[in-house]
Amino acid sequence: MAPSTERPNLAHPDSSTIRSLFNAISDQYDFLNSFLSFGLEAFWRKQLVREALRGFRCDSILDLGAGTGKSLNIFLKAHSFRYAAGCDFSDRMLQKAKERLGDSAVLVAGDFHELPFPDGSFDLVTGSFILRSVQDMNRFLSEAKRVLRKGGRVVFLELTRPRNPFVWQYVYQPYLKFYIPFSGKLFSRHKNAYQFLSQSIQVFPDPEQLKTDFESAGFKHVSLKPLSFGAVTIIAGTAHE
Ligand SMILES: C[S@@+](CC[C@H](N)C(=O)[O-])C[C@H]1O[C@@H](n2cnc3c(N)ncnc32)[C@H](O)[C@@H]1O
Known part of the structure; x- marks a missing residue:
């Protein structure tokens, strides 16, 4: 069979493309994360x-989507948990x-999208820079x-687009x-x-x-906290009150 010449859709890649991508960059991931964010990711994680x-x-x-465990490590240093778990589908990132x-x-x-844990297992579910990888937000x-x-x-940290038109046009667009x-x-x-x-x-x-998606999924008290002119946002909510 001739090799496929189809290029993956990298705005909305499918799960297997995402997994291969993270398996491929696992050795450079921590460095790149820091390099591409000008070191700000450490500050953002602490805020999370x-x-x-x-x-x-x-x-x-x-x-x-615990990746290389950077955020989980900061959680573990900040607080004493009785039970801490991370889940990821990339073997190399997990390693x-x-x-x-x-x-x-x-x-x-x-x-x-299909967590191997029983109902009601955790007090806190978190994730950093994973929402752009979600295939089905309702299910997730x-x-x-x-x-x-x-x-x-639930508390997530995600890359978002700055709202300020000046920052968007003169800083963020050139960045992208x-x-x-x-x-x-x-x-x-x-x-x-x-x-x-x-x-x-x-x-x-x-x-x-x-x-709106979080509220539709039944989370209460959903809040948004923009950081660094909205280059990232922390989104939090409470389950089943
Ligand atoms: C951008 S990295 C973020 C890693 C880590 N949370 C961090 O803050 O550095 C996204 C991670 O989500 C994982 N991931 C993406 N889609 C996933 C899925 N459907 N199930 C489990 N993990 C997934 C990837 O393998 C990758 O490790």
């Missing part, structure tokens, strides 16, 4: 942890998480809600159009990864649309 734990009694945590976290968290290979949110206990919280492709050339072995990053940010729903 602070927002998630603020005024909330929490014994158990699940990190969806990096295992190296980082050792036995401090249970790491499970699986798809976050209903799974997150299913594994939460009554009154449990020049800085990311330039980095793609510099690390050209996996240029699809940069295209996914750039294209998925451009088509990702506005935070207000996400808020």
Whole structure:
């Protein structure tokens, strides 16, 4: 059979394309994450942890699309959990998480649209930079809600588009159009990864649309917290009150 010449849709890639992409870049992922965010990702992750734990009694945590375990590691340093778990469908990313976290968290290979955990297992379900990979938002949110206990919280951190027209036109568009492709050339072995990053940010729903999705899925007290002029947003909600 002739090799397929079809190019993957990198604004909305399917699950197997996403998995191959993260398996391919697992060795460079932490460096790139920091490089492409000018080091801001460390600050954003700390804000995520602070927002998630603020005024909330929490014994158990699940990190969806845990990747190399960076956010989960910050959670574990900030708070003592009775049970901590991470889930990801990329074996290579999970391997990096295992190296980082050792036995401090249970790491499970699986798809976050179909979580291998019983109902009501967790106080907190979190995820960083994963919402752009979600294939079916309703299913994803209903799974997150299913594994939460009554009154449990979801808190996600995601890349979004700045609202300020000046920042959008003079900072963020050049960033998407020049800085990311330039980095793609510099690390050209996996240029699809940069295209996914750039294209998925451009088509990702506005935070207000996400808020509506969370409310439709039955989450209460849904809040949006933009950081760095809205380049990222923390979205949080409460399950089953
Ligand atoms: C951009 S990385 C984020 C990794 C990590 N959360 C972080 O903050 O650095 C997205 C991660 O989500 C994982 N992922 C994407 N789709 C997934 C799915 N359907 N089920 C499980 N993991 C998924 C990828 O394998 C990847 O590790």
